[in-house]
Every structure is written in structure tokens, then in C-alpha cells.
Amino acid sequence: MTVVPLPTTVEHLGRGPLGRDELAAVVARDIPRGSFVNLGIGQPTTVADHLPADSGVVLHTENGMLGMGPAAHGDEIDPDLVNAGKIPVTELPGASYFHQADSFAMMRGGHIDVCVLGAFQVSERGDLANWHTGASDAIPAVGGAMDLATGAKNVFVMMTLFTKEGTPKLVPRCTYPLTGLACVSRLYTDQAVFRITPDGVTVVETYGTTVQELAARLDVGLRTLDDR
Amino acid sequence: MTVVPLPTTVEHLGRGPLGRDELAAVVARDIPRGSFVNLGIGQPTTVADHLPADSGVVLHTENGMLGMGPAAHGDEIDPDLVNAGKIPVTELPGASYFHQADSFAMMRGGHIDVCVLGAFQVSERGDLANWHTGASDAIPAVGGAMDLATGAKNVFVMMTLFTKEGTPKLVPRCTYPLTGLACVSRLYTDQAVFRITPDGVTVVETYGTTVQELAARLDVGLRTLDDR
């Protein structure tokens, strides 16, 4: 997969942060044509609504299908055809079904071009925490999160940049239990889009804020495309 | 699989050793009804001709099929449907096809009840040598022999008891390169049928010879069913 880099970091000012729908559209924009893509449960699922009809993107759902179509409605609903969130979905031409060992072999073997996940925290080196809050009374449940984080060629995360309390979710080190090490390559948030490499965090775009303002609020070194 | 033991060792005298066809019939007799069976290339293949029509035995061929039928003739010949010896075969009702990793998972995972193999040598503890003569100029070729020897629940070997030169092929220790360790449970030869366990070798039947005569010719301790 080739992502064409922007020439320079863009600050979208004179507007607020991205809405949830706008954020999904920005993620969709960055998914190369013809990619095989897994969209995580919840907000990442909405990315599908923003893929152009001729994108050629093929959706994988880890419960055993390639070529997943949109959510099913009315008569289309079939209890035997659900996505990873157990929501009834549909089947597109060229689809295929396979069992769980084959489905995760596909994932673990590095055949999925992009997966899009939600997160509690992402670290500056791309560590991901998205499966467990660490609360002592929480019932642990991981599902396919670790397999997705470890297996996809590119892991995109979408989340708000700060908690409701204003605490940054892009952090020097995750304090929540980890899902995967150094696995996130792109971070899409309401306030900015980041690229994460072994060299650190680069701001690609901001929305309703500036790189300088973000640098003041985050405990993470930020670079811009212009620094290169 | 349950093999009903004979009560006592039987010496079939007043006759010669088993012919090749008779030997195949003796092996077929000992394959329990409804077993899943893999018959090795060459002589073991002929065991199929001696299974009763209502045996319920299902034949596995490691190149990717369960429910293999007899050799194909005339118009039945299909180059896409061959057995492990690359001989055109037929398909029986209830057959299925699968790829090589699945086929050997079936074997390695202990799902095949019986496989029947030829051998250069079998040791008194059930070691098998059947893939390589050890000759320095021989081109090594193992195929599925080691997988079969290691994976099947019961490994039956059929061979002549002596080489043309009269050298025993049931030996204290194999001198030929090994195929598998302690894997042979039943040894069917022209002169006798043996059971091999960690306790040693038991003669079940002889053909045209006596246990005493065999004991004199073999360098292996022999017990009879009567010793129990």
C-alpha cells in the first residue's frame, strides 16, 4: 500500500474540530484504492460509509468473510450473516466465507492492508491500548483486537485526541494495558491527523487548532512535515 | 479402533507362505469396519481390493481426498483425480477434497485410524525404515512417508519377512535410515503376522512355517499369544 504524503503540514483553522462523520471521511480518504481493509467495531465501522463507490476496497470481517457489504435492513437481515460487532450485514459480489483459523491466518499473516481501530491511548512510538481500561473490577475481553493490531500491514487508529476531562490520549507511554507494541502508523483524531514512525510523531493536519497549541497540550514531541 | 485379539497364536502349516494377494487379504481382514484408512503407494494399495463392499472403510489419499474409490479406467480417467502414487482413481459418494495443509493436518493430528505402508526394515520396537536405502548415490525422496508413520493411530506394515538374499527385515535395530520411531503396531509378512508393542514382538499367525523356525531365523525375541 502506498500513501502519497502531503507536501507540508496543513492547519485547518477558522473551523472547529472534526465531527465524528468528518473524521470517518478523512480516514476513508487515506485508504488506497483496492485495499483489503478491516474496520473495527464501533466508530471505525462508519468509515465504510465514506468510501467512494468505485474505491475497490474490499472489507474483511474477522468472524469469517471478505467482501462484506453495508448493514442489513428489513428482509435482508440474516442471523447467519453478521460482522465482528454481531450486527447483521450484507454480502457483495466477489465475497467469500472462511473459518476462524483461516480468517486470523489472513490477518496475522499480514495480508490485510489497513485496519482501523478505536483506542483508549496511543503512545508516541505507536503502542496501542484499546482493550482494557485496567479497572480492577472490569471483565477482560479482547476479541480480535490484538490480532488486528499485530497482523495488519497498516494500523490506523481513530479516536478523540483528549478525554472528556481533557486528558491527552496520545501519550509518551500508555498507562492502560497494551493491545500491541509499536503497531499504530496513523492516528486520526478530531483535532489532528498524525503519522507515527520509529522516529516519532509527525502532525499531518490540524482541525480548529494549531500545531503549536497541540504541542502545548500534549506531552509528546511533535514534528511537522515541514521539518523533514 | 478395536482389534479383537486372537485367543492363541495360530501356525498355518501344510501350506506355503502367503502370496501377495493373500497377504493383502489378511491385512484387509484386520481393518475394523468404518475405519478411515490410508493405503501407501505400491503393494498396500492392493488391500482395497479385499475390503468387503459393506466395510464402511473410507480411504484417505494424502494428496487431498477422503472417499477415494478404485482405480479409474477408460473414460473415468481424469488427470485432476489421482492418488498418492499419481494413479488415476475415482470418487465415491460422501467424498471430500481438501488442500495439502488440511490433508496432513488430518494425518498428523491422529485422525486416520489405520495406515498401511511397505518397509525395508521394521525393528522390534516398531521403528520403521521405508524411505531411503542409505545408498550414498540414492536421491533422497520421502513424500508423505514420515507424516503417515508419525500421524496415523495405527501403522500396519506389509512386506516380505526376508530379503531375496534371506536377510531378515524384522530386526533388533534398523540399519537403514529411519522413517519414524516406535510407530509400527502390526507387521504383516508372507511368513507371519506380528504385533509390536513397547513390550516386544508377538507372533499372531504363521504361514508355512512355525514360531520355532522363525525364532531360529530372526535376531529378535518372539513371543506368542499363549505367553500372555
Place this chain on the structure above:
Amino acid sequence: MTGIFADPDDAVAGISDGSTVLIGGFGMAGMPVQLVDALIRQGATDLTVVCNNAGNGDTGLAALLAAGRVRKMICSFPRQSDSWVFDGLYRAGKIELEVVPQGTLAERMRAAGAGIGAFYCPTGVGTPLADGKETRTIDGRDYVLEYPIKGDVALVGAHVGDRAGNLVYRKTARNFGPVMATAATLTIAQVNRVVEAGELDPETVVTPSIYVDRILDLGTAEAAS
């Protein structure tokens, strides 16, 4: 040879206390509901259950849990909006839980069925789920050593079976069924319909007959009731 049963209670006969039971399904898709209900009536207890989820609502696996028959759950995603039965048992300390990443869960069962002794898996490296596990770096990448999960019994929900024992599934209800069928000593499948041997196209069989010991024919059961 595969036995064909019309009565769910006959189909689950003989399951012992203390068994490890692999139960198919992802949520309700592919869940062998009739077999699980029969297992409740059958009475085996002190079970270890391997299932992607830990029961939904108050029926099926949730009812088995509520009946106190399960000592330990091995699953990837116990917590769901309707997993209150499991949640209550877990918080009360009345059930053990081993959480395994979903792909590793599937691969560990595949390994059991395929005679693999253990395998190095990249999933979970550096996370709490790898705590205490052996690790190794191979070709510059880190892996965790994972061991097979073998079942005494597998309960699988399929779509159509034939009298030889072959199974096909329907859409994403396929999920764990084919893997679990390979990984258990006794595999019991429930199907919507049984056809004669030869009626399933051999190219399309997903679970070959060798893996299937008993088939519960729900078609027959429904026709009889």
C-alpha cells in the same frame, strides 16, 4: 462412522464430568443451541468450556453457566451487553476465566487438531495476555509460545450434513465450527438438514466426515414434533 440422531438427548449422551467442551458460534451465529440445551439436561458438570463468547441472555451457554456446570471459561470476548449471567458468576468469583486473543484461540484449537505441539505466535507480545509465557525472537520479530487447546467434546452448529458425516455451513455462522470439529475427541454437530452421501458436492465440503462423530438432524426433530 458418523451416527445420525433425531433426539438431541441421544446426540449428547456420554459426556463426562470434568470434560473440556468446545462450543461453536460467534454470538448466536453458528451457536449449537439445541446441543447446548441437551447438554444442560444431560447433566455433565465441572466443565471447561471453550467458546468465543461467554453466553448471551439467559438461554443456551448462559443457561449452562447459570446451572453451575462450568468451572472455567476459555474465550476471547466474554463481556457483551447481554452476558449478565457470566458477569455475575465472574464477579462473584464462581468461575475461572482465561482470555485468549480470538485468532490465537482459533489457532490453538487448529494446532490441537493438526498435531502441532506448540507454535510461536506474534499476537499479544508485550501485553498482559503474554505475561509468564515463553517468548522468542525469530528473524527480528518477537513471538509468544502458544500451546494447543484440545477438546474432549466439540458442539458445532452447521447447516447441512450428509449421512457420511460431511458438513457445510452458512455464511458467517461457519466461524469456529470447522476448527473445533478437528480439535475434539468427540465431535457432535447439529444441522438444519441431513442429505444422502453424495448429495453434497465434494468440492464444497467444509468439514470432512472424518471429524464428525455424531450429527443431530434438526430437520428430523422438527418434522417429528
Place this chain on the structure above:
Amino acid sequence: MTGIFADPDDAVAGISDGSTVLIGGFGMAGMPVQLVDALIRQGATDLTVVCNNAGNGDTGLAALLAAGRVRKMICSFPRQSDSWVFDGLYRAGKIELEVVPQGTLAERMRAAGAGIGAFYCPTGVGTPLADGKETRTIDGRDYVLEYPIKGDVALVGAHVGDRAGNLVYRKTARNFGPVMATAATLTIAQVNRVVEAGELDPETVVTPSIYVDRILDLGTAEAAS
């Protein structure tokens, strides 16, 4: 996205010297003859070829060997009645050979496709083929540690492909194709016929489109000639 080709030479374009090439087929069943012939014309050399056998007669893989393009063969059963080309090269010390048990060969390629770093395999323990390999006893049974075999290219013979890239096979010609397709960076399949996406039943697809980069449509090629 899968490219559909009518010309075998276009289908194999870009294969580099020194590549590891996985070639499907068990004897001639499933052997991608047209792709191998095109690879000979294409000219890549210093190849490592992974194939169950080491060529039959004087065509296909045997012709590739005869042309001196193969540095090393990895296979389970090189020696056949009609493997004289390989036999001659081997006895002349002009080709390396790694013999791998057939099931281990398949499993090592599956491991490459499935992201498994290595696996403990019971096959070959105590035999010359395990010489020098790491071993381990697990639950009382001995295993040999086996590593993945990854291909730069896989050449696979299938039956029908669709425009999305899905493949189905025919009878025992399926053999190594589905495994090799998962294990290579570039997978090229030849098929007897290409159909539109949606014409293959999604339940019956054996190799999902994600594994197939290029399809050579022999139907088109024949119609055009």
C-alpha cells in the same frame, strides 16, 4: 486488486533473479504448466523452487531445471520414474536439494502465510531429516522445531477464477495451490476460465481474492489463439 491476463508472458512479468518460487501441483495434477513455461521465457535465474516433486519428463518444471535456472529445490519427493532432468543435475552436483516431509512442507508454507514464527512438529523426529534441528518434548511427545517457507512468487494451477480474484480448484488438483497462494508475496494463478465477480458461490471459494495478485485466463488465451 487482482489483474486478469490473457498472455502468460504478461502474467509472469517482473520475477527477479534469486527469487524463491513456489510451484503448485502434485505430479501433473494442479501443475501450472503455462506459467512455468512463461517463467522459462521470462528468464529469471538463480531461483529456489519449492514444489512437491522435481519435474516430470522434459517439459514444465523439468525444462526450467534443464535451462539451468534453479539453484536449489525444496521438495518432498524429487525422485520419480520420469525425473531424469533433476536426477542428472543432482548427481552432477549442479543443484542443491532440501528434502522435507510432504506434510511439513505444506505446514511450513501455511505458517509463512499465517504469520506463525515457527512450530513444533512431530514428523521426522529421530530421522535423518531432523538432524541438527532443535527438538522439544511437550506433554511426553517429541517434536522438531520447523520454520516457515515464504515465497517471493507462487505459481498456482486452479480451475475457475472470478474477476475479484477468488479461486476454486478441481478434485485432487487442489493440492498445494491454496497453501502456496497464502505464502508468497506475489501470487499468480492460471485458471481454465474466468467468471464475473459474484458468479462463484462465496461458500465454495477455496482461495479468497486477497491472496491472488494475478490470474492468467487460459480460456481467453485459447480463444485468442
